[in-house]
Amino acid sequence: MRENPLEQARLLFIRRWGEMAASWGISRTMAEIHALLYLAPEPLCTDDVMEQLEVSRGSASTNLRQLENWGLVFRIHRRNDRKEYFEAETDVWQMFEIIIRERRRREVQPIVETIERCLVLVEDGRREISGEGPIDVDAFQKRFTEIREFTEAMNGVFNLVSKAGRLGLKPLAKQLARLAR
Amino acid sequence: MRENPLEQARLLFIRRWGEMAASWGISRTMAEIHALLYLAPEPLCTDDVMEQLEVSRGSASTNLRQLENWGLVFRIHRRNDRKEYFEAETDVWQMFEIIIRERRRREVQPIVETIERCLVLVEDGRREISGEGPIDVDAFQKRFTEIREFTEAMNGVFNLVSKAGRLGLKPLAKQLARLAR
DNA sequence: TGGACCTTTCAGAAGATACTGAAATGGTAG
DNA sequence: CTACCATTTCAGTATCTTCTGAAAGGTCCA
Numbered sequence: 245m246r247e248n249p250l251e252q253a254r255l256l257f258i259r260r261w262g263e264m265a266a267s268w269g270i271s272r273t274m275a276e277i278h279a280l281l282y283l284a285p286e287p288l289c290t291d292d293v294m295e296q297l298e299v300s301r302g303s304a305s306t307n308l309r310q311l312e313n314w315g316l317v318f319r320i321h322r323r324n325d326r327k328e329y330f331e332a333e334t335d336v337w338q339m340f341e342i343i344i345r346e347r348r349r350r351e352v353q354p355i356v357e358t359i360e361r362c363l364v365l366v367e368d369g370r371r372e373i374s375g376e377g378p379i380d381v382d383a384f385q386k387r388f389t390e391i392r393e394f395t396e397a398m399n400g401v402f403n404l405v406s407k408a409g410r411l412g413l414k415p416l417a418k419q420l421a422r423l424a425r
Numbered sequence: 426m427r428e429n430p431l432e433q434a435r436l437l438f439i440r441r442w443g444e445m446a447a448s449w450g451i452s453r454t455m456a457e458i459h460a461l462l463y464l465a466p467e468p469l470c471t472d473d474v475m476e477q478l479e480v481s482r483g484s485a486s487t488n489l490r491q492l493e494n495w496g497l498v499f500r501i502h503r504r505n506d507r508k509e510y511f512e513a514e515t516d517v518w519q520m521f522e523i524i525i526r527e528r529r530r531r532e533v534q535p536i537v538e539t540i541e542r543c544l545v546l547v548e549d550g551r552r553e554i555s556g557e558g559p560i561d562v563d564a565f566q567k568r569f570t571e572i573r574e575f576t577e578a579m580n581g582v583f584n585l586v587s588k589a590g591r592l593g594l595k596p597l598a599k600q601l602a603r604l605a606r
Numbered sequence: 607t608g609g610a611c612c613t614t615t616c617a618g619a620a621g622a623t624a625c626t627g628a629a630a631t632g633g634t635a636g
Numbered sequence: 637c638t639a640c641c642a643t644t645t646c647a648g649t650a651t652c653t654t655c656t657g658a659a660a661g662g663t664c665c666a
Contacts (some may be wrong), residue, residue, distance in 0.1 A: 250550035253543040362434040369431035
């Protein structure tokens with residue numbers, strides 16, 4: 245089994261996927277579980293995960309739950325079997341959409357709201373110090389508006405890409421990509 | 426100073442930028458320093474950073490160096506002044522390009538290479554087990570090719586977006602974005 | 607050459623994050 | 637209701653990351 249190339253590929257991918265996740269603020273184990281399920285030909289149960297990745301029951305449970313919350317993994321019940329099985333989303337475009345949507349909600353939204361708040365504060369400040377001092381309020385404000393414009397543009401780009409994926413327009417995305425060169 | 430709205434905005438933004446960074450695998454302090462410099466009307470020196478963010482000299486030095494390595498911050502020398510000053514890249518499109526280019530090089534490239542390697546291994550495995558057992562090699566291989574296609578498409582999209590920014594075609598990016606709705 | 611001034615480095619400390627193992631909880635069938 | 641099986645929770649622990657403070661390293665000028 246150790247020198248079976250298919251098995252080698254499987255283990256290599258799982259390891260690398262976990263390593264990469266670390267630099268993206270995702271725990272190594274969670275990513276490894278995701279990779280394991282992504283490659284699995286059929287749903288796995290908690291004990292399969294524990295055994296294959298050598299993690300504790302607690303860790304497996306917690307991470308599977310989190311993956312489920314992200315919407316990247318589904319819980320499956322089987323008749324005459326109390327165990328729960330888990331299956332990964334295998335459409336990479338769908339995965340992309342899920343990840344972007346969730347990260348936007350959890351991590352981008354707060355900064356967008358902060359920018360809006362900052363712009364309000366800058367307006368307040370501008371009124372307060374009108375005709376006073378050498379402070380360049382315009383330049384200060386510009387830093388905020390530019391970030392806002394950027395996030396709006398990015399928002400749109402991601403919508404476009406995910407729409408392209410959803411409609412099965414993968415070739416279109418490629419086409420778009422080629423345009424850029 | 427505490428109730429000056431401009432100052433409030435500045436502190437709020439720095440705080441939030443640092444918090445957000447944590448979920449993206451970037452250290453809080455490094456992000457705060459970046460935000461501080463991004464909003465600063467003129468270059469700051471190490472002591473300014475230490476004072477304003479209440480961090481040690483070692484931390485300031487290390488993080489400034491890292492930001493410089495990323496290309497997000499520039500080191501500036503002044504005549505008749507031994508101190509070094511630091512200034513942030515303020516063009517957000519440029520920032521985006523830098524961040525994507527660096528993360529791609531450091532974090533996406535390894536997974537791409539792994540995928541290629543996996544595909545080679547799968548071909549080896551296919552030969553080895555030809556006409557044997559019930560293992561569905563095709564399905565297994567498909568998981569890898571789909572990720573490869575996806576990364577290629579993404580690559581192209583990012584090239585397009587960064588080109589749009591580079592050419593000053595920000596309105597185009599917005600237009601593209603609107604298309605998606 | 608020596609001293610003033612700054613930056614970098616790094617060992618140890620602090621802090622954050624994730625994991626373990628076991629107890630508590632939940633749910634199902636007899 | 638009880639026994640059984642599986643999942644969840646959580647306090648304690650391990651591990652990894654980042655920070656601190658001080659010493660070492662550079663550089664410039666008198």
